[in-house]
Structures are given as structure tokens and as C-alpha cells.
Amino acid sequence: MTTTQKTADLPAAKSADSAGTPLLQVKDLHVEFHTRDGVVKAINGVNYSVDSGETLAVLGESGSGKSVTAQAIMGILDMPPGRIPSGEILYRGQDMLTMSGEERRKIRGRKIAMIFQDALSSLNPVLSVGYQLGEMFRVHQGLSKKDAKAKAIELMDRVRIPAAKERVNDYPHQFSGGMRQRIMIAMALALEPDLIIADEPTTALDVTVQAQVMDLLAELQREYNMGLILITHDLGVVADVADKIAVMYAGRIVETAPVHELYKRPAHPYTKGLLDSIPRLDHKGSELYAIKGLPPNMARVPAGCAFNPRCDRAQDICRTEVPALHPVTEQDGTTLVGRGSACHFWKETIHG
Amino acid sequence: MIRFLLRRVLGATVILLVISAVTFLLFYSIPRDPARLACGKTCDPESLAMIRASLGVDRPVPVQYWEYLVGIFAGRDFAAGPCPAPCLGYSFRDQSPVLETILDRVPTTASLALGGAVVFLTVGLALGMIAARNQGNLVDKGLSSLSLVMSSMQIYLVGPLVLAVFVYHLQLLPSPRYVDLTEDPVGWFKGLLVPWLVMSIIFTAAYTRMARSTLVEQLREDHVRTARAKGMSGRTVFFRHAWRGSLIPIVTILGVDLGSLFGGAMVTEFTFALPGLGRLAVNSVTQTDLPMLMGVMLFAAAMIIAFNILVDAVYAWIDPRIRLS
Structure with a gap:
């Protein structure tokens, strides 16, 4: 981590090196989709910011634009049909929307990572979890297959998947829902990013497992002093972990x-x-x-x-x-x- | 794996039994007498009866069928001598042993099928990938139209056209013939080049469309979005994460196509006068040659079944969620 330590219970304290510059700032973001039925304006001027160690909860019904905003930040919107007519997405003060595709790709997964809602469909069914975790190290850091696998096991241990060494070659469908979401978290965590965007990370899980996964996520966030954007429609989840809330409606x-x-x-x-x-x-x-x-x-x-x-x-x-x-x-x-x-x-x- | 194979082989046996019975019944329900055909124009009742007896068609159909089945598993004795298992009998037409005739024709048909598959699979999948990567734009639309045109073609139209223009008139392509691979590999390749290309024109289109549509579907999958969010390059996302998942439907149609091609590509073989199983099948029908017809039918059916079993095994290898049981 490059930012100085800042704890969540001291929201006023700013880190010295980024004086005044938030980790991530979304400024007047607009996103529209060009469909056969016309232009759908999904996001109409969204502003928010997150600091290191801070948790922003984005709350809203489905269709309110909370996931679209997240995908715009990640740069994984399908364009076309998606289009960003105006707005800025500043990562450490730098507008990611004006970066080249390659610069952007290097931030994805390495600096800003995302956890998706349904881990079963969001993990590749035909690749082992060890491969999918190891891929982060192989692609971003050029590690060998063997080293990447060792790192994958380490990560699985980190998110408390039992018998990680034996299970590293298993496929996503062989894990329970909670374990799969842990794998997703591990994947996002792999390169110790500055910011994690969690898009309804517990929606597909049992209530008992929800709490475990949320606790794990909150704990890891504290430990690595990451910024966290937690997208949810569950007010119960938000109360325990978030520092601030943005409620979204109709973009x-x-x-x-x-x-x-x-x-x-x-x-x-x-x-x-x-x-x-x-x-x-x-x-x-x-x-x-x-x-x-x-x-x-x-x-x-x-x-x-x-x-x-x-x-x-x-x-x-x-x-x-x-x-x-x-x-x-x-x-x-x-x-x-x-x-x-x-x-x-x-x-x-x-x-x- | 062993249980899977055992079960499939058992199932295949049942299917082959049904096919053989149906073929037998159909053969005897057509009003043509193989003995009369063999007897010729000047045929008296005595020699007809003799021929009947020697072909074995004088006995009741169920008895003939039973003997045929016994012959396959245990061998049988003909007047001319013993026929060891698996005995498919002798041709009504020229008394040649059926099994040997079929095995004689297999290299031609197999060369045709495999070589053609290499061409149409490579070209088809490559075009499909290009179309999927260019989804919605002019390249995609052009390829879609092209594949529609190609799939509307027929071998008996394209084949003679190619022969007339490229082989005989312009003399750009070697004329088709079958040379054994082991004797003259270059001649084998040259002789089959035109049939492969013509065959591929028809088959390529199906693979282009299949590859395009399954890839487009895969690219919309959640796990492909995850791969992009992980910061994978476009190429890794496409080939590592989307491509493999799109293989299942392609393998499925490839299994069906290869199975039927191995059973004989009738139109292609006729168009280019290649001595394969397809020609053998058609000839045995027109010549009312029951043993040959049965042999070719069973061989073709066995090929289709074998490729289906192979496809199921390949599924499990492509997708770990599929288990062989």
C-alpha cells in the first residue's frame, strides 16, 4: 500500500500524500445506452468519492444505475451500446476516461478490483479456481505457473477456504456458494488493490453465510486499508460496514x-x-x-x-x-x- | 470411464440390431428378387431355384436374419467354404466377401472425411471467430451473408462447376482421384484436394455460424465480464475465457458430421468418381445386393455411434461439470 495509514473511525484525517485528492472520485458521470427503442439514459450526473480505508455504500433498487456506475468505473461497460457522453472518473486525480485502453487495463484488477454478485456465473466454469486466481499473478506480474499456483493457495488460505492445497485444482461448481464468493473476494484481493468494488457480494448467499462473507470483506479492507464501494439493496448489510451512503434512484x-x-x-x-x-x-x-x-x-x-x-x-x-x-x-x-x-x-x- | 464405455457399447449394440432388422425387412418388402436379377434374361425355373438356394434367399426371412446375426458373432459356413466371425457374408452380385470390400473402401472415405474436416473446421472456426470479434459491423454482416450463400450450395452443382472451370479449363487444380496415402502421399493430397475444397464449401458455413453465435453468447457471460474486470487483455479474454465454453456445440455438430462422413459421402464420391463407401452403398441398393447393403449400413451406423460416444467423452474433457455417467 502506498497511502499512509488512515483508519475508518477517523474519517476527517486525510492522508498526507494525497492531500485533498480522494482515492476515487466520480464527477458528474453520465452513461447512456443506445438501443433499438432509443437512448436509455442510465446514469444522469452521478457524483461520489471514496478514500483509502473508507467504505461507501451505494444503495438502490435494480435499474437505479448503481451497477452501471460501477462498471463504468471498472471500464467494463459494453461500448457500444453503452456510451459515456460526459463526466470524469478520477483515480488518484487522474481521469481514467481519457486514458488509453492499455493504461486502463493495467489499473483493472491491479489497482481497482471488482467482486460480482453471483459467484457461480461470474467464475469461469471450465477453469480451475487455482488457475483463475493464479491468472492475476501470471498476467499482471508475469509469475510462472508454479509460483502462481502457490500464490493462489496462499490466497485461498487468506480467505479461509479449508484445505486450500487440496482444493486448488477444483472447479467453481465443486464449491458451496459461500466458498465461491470467498474465491471471488480472493481474486479481487490478489494484487492488493487500492479500491474494491463489491456489487451485491452477498445477495446470492444464505443469511448466515452473508454475515461471514461481509465480515471477511470488512476485515480484509481494514487490514489492507483499501477503499470499498459496496453496492447493495440490502439496508441491513450497509449499517454494519459502511461509513457513508449514497442512495440512487433512476440514475x-x-x-x-x-x-x-x-x-x-x-x-x-x-x-x-x-x-x-x-x-x-x-x-x-x-x-x-x-x-x-x-x-x-x-x-x-x-x-x-x-x-x-x-x-x-x-x-x-x-x-x-x-x-x-x-x-x-x-x-x-x-x-x-x-x-x-x-x-x-x-x-x-x-x-x- | 469403463462403466461409461460399457453402457454405451451395450446401447450401440441394441441400436445396430434394430437397424439391421429394419434394413432386412425393408429389403424384402421391395418387389425385386435378387435371384431373378442374377439369373438374367433367359432364366428357367430350375436355375432360378438353384440360384435362390445358393444365395440363401429361399428360406424364411427370420431364419435368414438369424443366420446373418449368428454369422457376425460366430461365423458361418457357406457352400463355398467357412466364413469366420465377424462374417458379413458374400455379395449377391459378384460373390466378393463383404467385410473385405468395405475395409477396402474405408481409406478413401476416411481420407475424404478427415481431410475435408481439417479444411472446413479450420476455415469455418476462423471465420466464425472473426465474425464474433466484429459483431454487428460490416465484416460480420459480410461473413454472415457469405455463409448463407455457401450453405445454400450443393455439391452436385459446385463440384462439376469447379471441375469444369478450375480443373479442366484453367487447369489450376489437380483432377480428383484416389491414390493410397501409403503409396504416394503427394498424389493422395493432390487427388483429394478438389473434393476436400468442394465439400468444405458446404460444411464451412455451418461451423462459421455456430462458432459466431456461441462465441457471441459466451462473450456476454458473467465470467467473461469477470475476466475483463481482472484486467486480462482482449486476446486472453477471447481465447482463454470465451472460446473454450463455446466448443461444446461445435463438437456436437462435428461429431454428427464426421460420423456421417465416415459412413460414406455419397454425393461427393459420385461427383468425383471416388471409390468410397458412399458409392458402395448406392450401388448395393441399385443392384439389390443384400449382404453388401447390410454391411455398409451397419458400418455407417457404427461410425455415427462411435463418434457420438467420442463426442460425449470430449464433452467431459472440455467442461468439468459434465461427468461420464
């Missing part, structure tokens, strides 16, 4: 907040709806809350605030004007650090 960030403040006082009706729809044991017997309506079709996003057809607070202005991400303050006007809400009525939502 925009609708709310940002430090993790616990978001849970305590949401400043956007959509976030509030999400929190209210978590089943609670102390409300047993009462009906479950659900946000009415469906997420918008990205080819026909409603005018104004995209959430307006589903929102209880929607007024005329919501149907005509797209709300900017307003800084959220206390009632007396003191700023709340790191908080923002893209709602015309954020005051009413948080204080009302």
Missing part, C-alpha cells in the same frame, strides 16, 4: 449521508420509504410497508423528480423541475457534514 444520487445519520433521519422520501419497508420484529402483526408503484422504466423516466409518481409529498414543482442535490442542514441552519438530498422538500422530510 441519480438522491441522498448522501454518513451511515447512521441516514438511518436516524432520512432527508429524502425515497430513503424514508426504503427504511420504512424493512420488516420489524416489534411491529409484528401490522401490515408491511411498501413504496407504492414501480421503479421507472429508464427509457421513459418521469419529468421532474423521477420519484414523483411514487412520492407522497409530490407537488407541481416535482413534476417539472429536477431537484439538485441540496446540502442538508439542521433546522437552525448548521450544516450537516456529508449530507445532501435531491428533494425539493428535504426540509419537510427530515424535520417535518
